[in-house]
Amino acid sequence: MYRFLFSSKWLGYLLLAAIFATACVFLGRWQMDRRAETLAEINRVVSNYSAAPIPFAEARDEFAQLDPEKEWTQVELKGRYDVTGQRIVRNRPLNGQPGYEVVVPFKLDSGETVVIDRGWLPIGNNNPGSPDSVPEPPSGEVTAIVRLKPGEPQLQRGAPDGQLASIDLPAYSDELGYPLLTGAYGQLASETPAAADMPFPFPMPSTEEGTHLSYSLQWFAFGVLMFVGFGYAARQQARNAAIDAEDALEAEEAGLEPMHSTAAAPRRRTPAPRRSGKPTAEEEEDAILDAQGY
Known part of the structure; x- marks a missing residue:
């Protein structure tokens, strides 16, 4: 009954179904991997973002080489801002609006220097390609609470003077002319004393899982x-x-x-039966004509 399944046509259909299902499984697993990464990031945010700050002495190794599990950990820093080394980082959108981030070297009392990202600024209306103004950090001794963030890769594009294409800490150190701790930088949470004018603070990262699970189940269902x-x-x-x-x-x-035959057999015509009894007028007339040779 199902022997037609072994025909080349149906085997081809089966192969196409298997290829499509394999692609669906691959895409479903890809979405599951993305979900796992998202859940790991959410766990780091929940665990570290609002935890009590630790002193720099405990976090120094993280500034040299950041453990991914320690991202967003709050660290207390004491020292002074190096305003001359302040830079703005290009192409940093926030909530869909283009803008910049302000990074400043922070010289610790221990003699080492880290980078602090003080916040976000929108694109300027008066000076194309830069913010209208960049708030200066507080002078003198400052206590800053920052959250650990990994440095960024170097981008294959330049930036005008006073700007950076990315928070590439080794390149930033070369530009400054003195060493920085290049394994991580700090995203500012608060500082004492507070500056009169501040860049916009960064919002808390989203802890929403997103749609990865539903997309994954959809791909498996399609397969x-x-x-x-x-x-x-x-x-x-x-x-x-x-x-x-x-x-x-x-x-x-x-x-x-x-029913499906295309050649219809010819039908044999059955002669009409002769009626018994007296011949009709037509039959008598035909007999007379036959006798006369017509």
Whole structure:
């Protein structure tokens, strides 16, 4: 009944279904991997973002080489800002609005220097390509609470004087001409004394999981539905073949050609039966004409 499945056409259909299902499984697993990464980031935010700050002495190794699990950890720093080394970082959108971030070297009382990202500024209206103004950090001794963030890769593009293409800490150190701790920088949470004018603070990272799980389940369902559709099509083909075979058998038993036959047998005309009794007027007339040779 299902021997047609071994035909080249149906084997081709099965191969296409298998390829499509494999692609769906791959995409579903990709979405699951992205979900796992998102959940790991959410866990770091929940665990570290609002935890009590630790002193720099405990976090120094993280500024040299950041453990991904320590991202967003709050650290207390004491020292002074180096205003001459202040830079703005280009192409930093926030909530869909283009702008900049302000980074400043922070010289610690221990003699080492880290980088603090003090916040965000919108694109200026008066000076194209830069903010209208950049608030200066407080002078003198400052206590800053920052959250650890990994340095960024170098981008293959330049930046005007006083600006950076990315928070590439080794390149920033080379530009400043003195060493920085280049494993991580600090995203400012608060500082004492507070400056009169501040860049916009950074919002808390989202802890929403997103749609990765639903997309993953959808891809897996598409893969299953492909085989369901193949099975349905095969069943319909088998049913149609069974109906054709039954019609052909019934026609053979009735002595008729099958319904699907294209060659119709000629029908033999059966002569009308002759009525008994007196011949009709037409028959008598035909007899007279025959006798006269017509």
